[in-house]
Amino acid sequence: MRVAVVGQGYVGVTGAVALARQGHHVTGIEKDPARLRSLTEGRTPVSEPGLQQELSLALETGRLRFAPDLTRTHVTEPFEIVLITVGTPPADDGTADLSQVKAALAEVAELLPAPHVVLKSTVPPGTSERLMAQHPRLRERYAYNPEFLNQGSALDDWTTPSRVVAGVWAQPVTEVLHTLYGALTCPWVVTTPTTAEMTKYASNAFLATKISFSNECARLCATPDLNIDQVMQAVGLDPRIGHAFLQPGLGFGDSCLPKDTTALARWAASRGLATPLLNAVIDVNRDQAALVRDTLRQELGADLARSEVAVLGARYEPWSDDMRAAPSRAVVPQLLAETAGVRVWDPAMDADELGRLFPGARPCPDLRTALRGARAVAVLTEWPETIEADWSVLATELAAPAVVVDGKNCLLPERLAGLPLTYRSAGNRLPERATTSFGDGTPYPAPSA
Ligand SMILES: NC(=O)c1ccc[n+]([C@@H]2O[C@H](COP(=O)([O-])OP(=O)(O)OC[C@H]3O[C@@H](n4cnc5c(N)ncnc54)[C@H](O)[C@@H]3O)[C@@H](O)[C@H]2O)c1
Incomplete structure (x- = not known):
C-alpha cells in the first residue's frame, strides 16, 4: 500500500520504519525542519533500540522516504492510507491539546482522491465523533486505532502487538487495517471510535x-x-x-x-x-x-x-x-x-x-x-x-x-x-536484603507506556 505517516515522533518513526519493513511504500511526513533533515539524512531523531539500523535498511530498499508536506506529495503519488501520529501534549489545564491532530486532519480532508485515514494519537473519548462532524466526507474511510507501544521495545511492540483496537463506523475500514498490518496473530477488538479512544486511556490509567x-x-x-x-x-x-x-x-x-x-x-x-x-x-x-x-x-x-x-x-x-x-x-x-x-x-x-x-x-x-x-x-x-x-x-x-x-x-x-x-x-530497602529481580529471576521491568 502507499502509506503516509503524519508526524515523525516516537510513534510515527517507529510506524513508518515498521510498515516499510513489511513491504509498504511509506512516506513519513514531518513539519519540523531539524527532525526532517535528520530523517532524510538517515538518522533517527528519537532514541529507540534497533530503530537506527532498521531505518537505514528501510531507506536502502527505497520503500521509505520523508517529506515536509502531505498535500504536495499526494498530488504526485496519491496515498491509499494516511496514519496520523502527531502529538497530543497536555494543555495548561491538563486537558489534551488537540491542535496538532485537528491541523493534520484538516490537511487530509483536502486530499483528492480521498485516502483512508487512521488516527493513532491518544485523544479523549468523543474526539473522533467531533472531528468527523467537521469532515463528514472522511467518516466512512476513518478509523481510530490507538497505539500501545512501549518506549524501549517500540519496534517489537509495533510488529507484534498484544492486541489491535480498531474503532470504525464502516466495516470495510477494518479490512483496510488488516491489509495494512498484515498477518498479525494477536486478537482484534473492533468497536466504535469512541470506545477505542476510551480503551487507550483506560489502559494507561491501569x-x-x-x-x-x-x-x-x-x-x-x-x-x-x-x-x-x-x-x-x-x-x-x-x-x-x-x-x-x-x-x-x-x-x-x-x-x-x-x-x-x-x-x-x-x-x-x-x-x-x-x-x-x-x-x-x-x-x-x-x-x-x-x-x-x-x-x-x-x-x-x-x-x-x-x-x-x-x-x-x-x-x-x-x-x-x-x-x-x-x-x-x-x-x-x-x-x-x-x-x-x-x-x-x-x-x-x-x-x-x-x-x-x-x-x-x-x-x-x-x-x-x-x-x-x-x-x-x-x-x-x-x-x-x-x-x-x-x-x-x-x-x-x-x-x-x-x-x-x-x-x-x-x-x-x-x-x-x-x-x-x-x-x-522507596520502601527503605535494607542494603543487605535488597534485590533487583523478582523471585523467579525476572529482572525488575522499568515502567513505560
Ligand atoms: N511516545 C510514546 O511512547 C507513545 C506511545 C503510545 C501512544 N502515544 C501517543 O501517540 C501520539 C504521538 O506521540 P509521540 O510521542 O510520537 O509524539 P511527538 O510529539 O514525539 O511527535 C509528534 C511529531 O509530529 C510532528 N507534527 C505535528 N503536526 C504535524 C503535521 N501537521 N505534519 C507533519 N508533522 C507534524 C511534530 O513536529 C513531531 O515531530 C501522542 O498522542 C501520544 O500520546 C505515544
Whole structure:
C-alpha cells in the first residue's frame, strides 16, 4: 500500500520504519525542519533500540522516504492510507491539546482522491465523533486505532502487538487495517471510535495505577521489619497481577502516563463524572517525586542547606531520550531550592544538554567528578554505569557522613553493604536484603507506556 505517516515522533518513526519493513511504500511526513533533515539524512531523531539500523535498511530498499508536506506529495503519488501520529501534549489545564491532530486532519480532508485515514494519537473519548462532524466526507474511510507501544521495545511492540483496537463506523475500514498490518496473530477488538479512544486511556490509567499502588506499598513497608522487594516479588508472582509496572521508585515519568491520566481525569470532570481512584493515582505520583528531597530533609536536617547533592542520571529510563515528564525535571529544582548546590551527571547527555535542562545545576562529565565532595547522592536512572560501579571506591569521594537515595530501587546490595554511607530508597530497602529481580529471576521491568 502507499502509506503516509503524519508526524515523525516516537510513534510515527517507529510506524513508518515498521510498515516499510513489511513491504509498504511509506512516506513519513514531518513539519519540523531539524527532525526532517535528520530523517532524510538517515538518522533517527528519537532514541529507540534497533530503530537506527532498521531505518537505514528501510531507506536502502527505497520503500521509505520523508517529506515536509502531505498535500504536495499526494498530488504526485496519491496515498491509499494516511496514519496520523502527531502529538497530543497536555494543555495548561491538563486537558489534551488537540491542535496538532485537528491541523493534520484538516490537511487530509483536502486530499483528492480521498485516502483512508487512521488516527493513532491518544485523544479523549468523543474526539473522533467531533472531528468527523467537521469532515463528514472522511467518516466512512476513518478509523481510530490507538497505539500501545512501549518506549524501549517500540519496534517489537509495533510488529507484534498484544492486541489491535480498531474503532470504525464502516466495516470495510477494518479490512483496510488488516491489509495494512498484515498477518498479525494477536486478537482484534473492533468497536466504535469512541470506545477505542476510551480503551487507550483506560489502559494507561491501569498501568499508572499499578505504579502508584507499588509506591503506596513502599510507603507502608518503610520500616526495618518489612521488605518491599519481597512483598512485590510475591504479589507479582500471582498470574492475575504480574510483575510489570510493580517496581517502586520515583513514580511514572514517561511521556504518556502523566499526561494521559490527567487528561482522562479532566475529561471526566468536564462531564461531571467523579474519578476518586484516578485522582489518588495522580496524587500519589506527584508526591512520589518528592521522595529524594523529603528523604534528604529527614537524613540531613539543617545540614541539607550546606550540602552538595550529586544527581546520577537525568533520563527516566536509560533507553529513552524522551525527557518530557522525566522525574529529574521535578527533583533537580526541588534540590536546588534547598541545598548548597546540585551536580548532575548522565552518561547519555553532554554538558550543554544538562545545562539547558537544569539551569543552576552543575553538569558533570563523569560519575566520580559528580560525587567528589558531595554529601548526598540521588540515583534517578538505572544506568549500568551507576549500578555496576565499585561503590567502595565511589564512597571515598563523598563527604562523610554521606547519604545515598536510590530513587529507582536499582542499586545492588552487595555493592553497598558495609560501606560508610546511609542507603535510603522507596520502601527503605535494607542494603543487605535488597534485590533487583523478582523471585523467579525476572529482572525488575522499568515502567513505560
Ligand atoms: N511516545 C510514546 O511512547 C507513545 C506511545 C503510545 C501512544 N502515544 C501517543 O501517540 C501520539 C504521538 O506521540 P509521540 O510521542 O510520537 O509524539 P511527538 O510529539 O514525539 O511527535 C509528534 C511529531 O509530529 C510532528 N507534527 C505535528 N503536526 C504535524 C503535521 N501537521 N505534519 C507533519 N508533522 C507534524 C511534530 O513536529 C513531531 O515531530 C501522542 O498522542 C501520544 O500520546 C505515544
